[in-house]
Amino acid sequence: MAEPIVRLTGVSKRYERRGGKAVTAVDDVSLDVHEGEVLAVIGYSGAGKSTVVRLMNALEAPTSGTVTVAGQDLTRLPEKELRRARQKIGMIFQQFNLFRSRTVAGNVAYPLKVAGVPKAQRDARVAELLDFVGLLERAHAHPEQLSGGQKQRVGIARALATNPPLLLADEATSALDPETTTEVLSLLRRVNRELGVTIVVITHEMDAVRQIADRVAVMEDGRVVEVGDVYDVFSAPRTAPARRFVRSVLHDRPEPDVLERLRHRHPGRLLTVQVTDEPDLQKRVDRAFSGAGVRTELVHGGVSELRERRLGSLTYEATGPEGAVDAALAALRAAGVAVEEEV
Numbered sequence: 001m002a003e004p005i006v007r008l009t010g011v012s013k014r015y016e017r018r019g020g021k022a023v024t025a026v027d028d029v030s031l032d033v034h035e036g037e038v039l040a041v042i043g044y045s046g047a048g049k050s051t052v053v054r055l056m057n058a059l060e061a062p063t064s065g066t067v068t069v070a071g072q073d074l075t076r077l078p079e080k081e082l083r084r085a086r087q088k089i090g091m092i093f094q095q096f097n098l099f100r101s102r103t104v105a106g107n108v109a110y111p112l113k114v115a116g117v118p119k120a121q122r123d124a125r126v127a128e129l130l131d132f133v134g135l136l137e138r139a140h141a142h143p144e145q146l147s148g149g150q151k152q153r154v155g156i157a158r159a160l161a162t163n164p165p166l167l168l169a170d171e172a173t174s175a176l177d178p179e180t181t182t183e184v185l186s187l188l189r190r191v192n193r194e195l196g197v198t199i200v201v202i203t204h205e206m207d208a209v210r211q212i213a214d215r216v217a218v219m220e221d222g223r224v225v226e227v228g229d230v231y232d233v234f235s236a237p238r239t240a241p242a243r244r245f246v247r248s249v250l251h252d253r254p255e256p257d258v259l260e261r262l263r264h265r266h267p268g269r270l271l272t273v274q275v276t277d278e279p280d281l282q283k284r285v286d287r288a289f290s291g292a293g294v295r296t297e298l299v300h301g302g303v304s305e306l307r308e309r310r311l312g313s314l315t316y317e318a319t320g321p322e323g324a325v326d327a328a329l330a331a332l333r334a335a336g337v338a339v340e341e342e343v
Contacts, residue, residue, distance in 0.1 A: 006033035011065030027222035043219035090159030149180035252302035268319035288331035
């Protein structure tokens with residue numbers, strides 16, 4: 001197997017505060033990013049996601065551990081070589097970070113100018129990138145003349161200017177409306193598929209994960225608590241932090257206040273069945289309920305698609321003779337159906 005394009009090994013980052021108290025933002029994280037993939041790093045605010053990105057591009061130095069990018073240990077490089085290494089890492093930001101005094105073309109050209117690329121080559125590369133992101137006709141506009149989505153497309157073009165094999169996107173769609181978010185995510189997927197650029201997306205948004213991620217890493221309190229294929233993590237999270245996050249972004253399980261209202265309306269037992277793309281799932285559910293003599297009413301749930309595969313959950317009110325619901329639960333589990341009672 002090829003070496004990962006990014007490897008974090010035992011990385012921690014602590015900040016000293018007044019009074020000598022240290023705050024640990026990243027705590028003993030080991031994480032690989034494979035060449036050509038889109039990895040989403042997800043978690044609640046304060047989980048340490050953005051600090052991980054700043055460690056990957058060496059804007060922050062780890063307190064301990066090593067950060068290797070494209071075969072180079074960034075923790076050992078002197079500043080001059082670090083600047084050269086950063087040219088292989090593109091970065092796009094939540095608030096765009098464009099130069100207001102420069103035109104769209106000037107913003108995209110800036111990293112090429114810093115890298116010493118001759119003007120004729122700069123101009124050709126800028127035109128190529130602006131055409132790729134659909135902004136060639138806006139080359140001479142200034143950032144204040146652009147919409148949020150256009151600004152982010154400029155940011156993507158600028159991040160790609162030096163042909164980096166790695167692109168880091170830190171909450172790149174958080175400041176955008178849903179329609180524009182979809183457009184920007186589609187562009188990032190094109191960057192990955194057509195240009196072969198590896199992308200690390202820092203996000204707390206389900207749409208970003210759903211549209212472009214191949215794998216996902218879940219963070220909580222500075223630690224990576226779970227890593228895996230995006231569908232596997234969202235359909236069957238193995239850890240409690242991952243389960244909490246998945247439930248919060250899928251919105252397919254009843255929240256406590258909703259559950260309380262459901263209990264007032266539906267006196268039976270409330271059972272939540274996880275929906276996946278397994279064949280004959282609904283037949284197995286129906287067979288288990290009917291075989292035990294249980295009557296059901298669908299009272300809550302949601303099913304969506306993730307990477308073109310079905311995912312979600314459905315909550316039923318189950319009623320029947322004494323022992324029937326317990327028998328149905330046992331039959332469901334014996335049939336390989338993931339089911340929980342809402343208690």
